Amino acid sequence: MEREIKDINGITWTCLQAFSGLSNIAEAQEAAEVKGEENTYWVICTPSGGAQSVRLKLKGQWDKEYSDEELLQEIKTQQ
Numbered sequence: 001m002e003r004e005i006k007d008i009n010g011i012t013w014t015c016l017q018a019f020s021g022l023s024n025i026a027e028a029q030e031a032a033e034v035k036g037e038e039n040t041y042w043v044i045c046t047p048s049g050g051a052q053s054v055r056l057k058l059k060g061q062w063d064k065e066y067s068d069e070e071l072l073q074e075i076k077t078q079q
Contacts, residue, residue: 001063007072011049015056015071017063018042045075054078 001017018032018041034040039060046053056074058066066074 001061003063003071005068005071007075009049011047011051013045013047013072013075015043015045015063018044018055045071051079 003015004012005015006012032041034042034057041058041062043056043058043062044053045056054075056078058074
């Protein structure tokens with residue numbers, strides 16, 4: 001799962017669920033799941049500019065259910 005969003009400063013953030021590179025989708029989902037928190041996943045967001053990557057804890061199908069504004073707010077909170 002991958003998603004790109006752009007903030008007001010023109011930085012494009014690429015958000016990718018942790019362990020999404022594993023070939024087995026079920027294993028990737030399980031590996032990315034936050035232990036002890038059902039239906040919650042680790043997501044890494046990497047900027048196109050000089051800012052540092054951030055690790056987010058997001059619920060459900062974050063790539064479809066979160067609006068751009070919600071994702072950007074989560075990124076800002078973790079910076």
